[in-house]
Amino acid sequence: MGKNMSVSKTLLVAFFLLATSVVAKAAEPKELVFLSWPDYMDPEILEEFExxxxxxxxxxxFDSDTARGELLLETEGKGFDVxxxxxxxxxxxxxxxxxxxxDELSIPNLKHVDPRFRTAFEKAEDFGVPYFWGTLGIVYRQDLVxxxxxxxxxxxxxxKQLHGKVSMIGDSADMIGVALKALGYSLNSTAPQELREAxxxxxxxxxxxKTYRYISLNENSALLTGQLAMSMMYNGDTRMLQEYNENIAFVFPKEGGNIWIDYLSVLSASPKKAAAKRxxxxxxxxxxxxxxxxxxxxxxPNKAAEALLPEDFRNDPVIYPSEETLKNFETYQRLPPRAQKNRAAIFSRIVY
Structure with missing residues (x-):
């Protein structure tokens, strides 16, 4: 009987371990939802992660920072993992x-990221991991302009010949910011008169x-078909379009513009935080x-990755603009609530 009890006990332990393994596997997330810009991720890299x-x-x-903000507001930050x-x-x-x-305990590879980018914005060091940085300028068709x-x-x-052939980014900060820069003001201006002029x-x-939506970067892009001749655009996206048409040109406007940094963040409502950090x-x-x-x-912003990049990529003046090019460029700063409300009203009157 003691032997039978021993066998039963062994079987019970084996069953428990099997059940625990099944539950653990069932608990492992099979999918993460990533809220991002279009054309901002290599599908092969996602396949490798899988x-x-x-x-x-x-x-x-989403197709603008404003749209992303509205989406997160509607969902109260729920439904997304990263x-x-x-x-x-x-x-x-x-x-x-x-x-x-x-932090580096949950994201060990943060050690590779240049600290300048981690601390460039308030609370970024605590809640974000720098993804990419870039600028804003004008893309246009040299054969149509x-x-x-x-x-x-x-x-x-x-x-006049370009009427109906230009597009803007439907983002309140970017759109109002470039109007302010064009007039010789800071893109962070809160002065009522300067904002009225903008x-x-x-x-x-x-x-x-023609549109306030960010244009697509594939072969059907309106800039490639000729429906558009000029647009606001983030600098690196130009290189994607130039793969299809050599007449695509990009310029950093002489008045300057915005320097931006995008960060990867984990949503606190996500039930899959460990996998998101992974x-x-x-x-x-x-x-x-x-x-x-x-x-x-x-x-x-990843210094170890930058060291692996080909020299011609690191020396590309569109991707890595010089200090001289960026002398009139700014980052967005924290604005008082009244100024934010004023800008939201301006944006609404123009776009909606």
Whole structure:
């Protein structure tokens, strides 16, 4: 009988271990939802992550920082595991309790990231991992625009033959910011008179604007088909379009513009935080980060990855603009609530 009890006990332990293993496997997430810009991730890198971990990445897209903010507001930060957040928005989302704290214990590959980018925006060091950085400028078709573009005014006061062939980014900070820069003001201005001038400039331009949505970067892009001749655009995206048409040109306007940093953040409402952090850590493996930079044509904040990039990529003046080029460029700063409300009203009157 003692032997039978021993056998029964052994079988019971084996059953318990099997059941525990099944429950653990069932508890492992099979999918993460990643809120991102379109064309901002290499599909092959996502496949590699899935092969390593068994976790698939489902991407959900937004086409402006304003749209992302509205989406997170509607959902109260729920329904997503990882999200791309622009630097100026991290403090606001963290204050609402929607972002999970991140550090080198949970993201060991943070050690590869240049500290300058981690601390560039308020609360970014605590709630974000730098993804890419870049600038804002003008993209245009050299064969459709009859002069060399040099200024924001070329876009904001387009010649008559370009009416209906220009587009703007439907983002309040970017759109109002470039109007302010065109007028010689800071893109962080809170002066009522300067903002009124910026609104007047954007209102006068509006009849010539075909769309306020960010244009696609594939072979069906309106800039490639000729439906558009000029647009606001983030610098690296130009290189994607130039793969299809050599007449695509990009310029950093002489008045300057915005320098931005995008951050990877984990949503605090996510039930899969450990897997989300694992994904972010994977993206910051130097070899992975270097491959991703070359796919999206943007400058990486990952110093170890940057050392792996080809010399011609690191010397590309569109991807890595010089200090001289950026002398009139600014980052977005924290604005008082009244100024934010004023800008939201201006944006609404123009776009909606």
């Amino acid at each position: 092969q390593r971990t068994g976790i698939t990445i489902k991407q959900s897209y 999200a791309l957040i622009n630097g100026a928005s991290i403090r606001i989302l963290a204050k609402r309790g929607w972002l999970e704290p991140l 009859p002069f060399p573009v040099t200024s924001w005014m070329d876009l904001l006061q387009p010649v 609104e007047s400039l954007l209102q006068a331009q509006a009849p010539a604007v 994904f972010i850590n994977f993206l910051n493996e130097p070899e992975i980060a270097a491959r991703l930079a070359q796919y999206v044509y943007y400058a990486t």
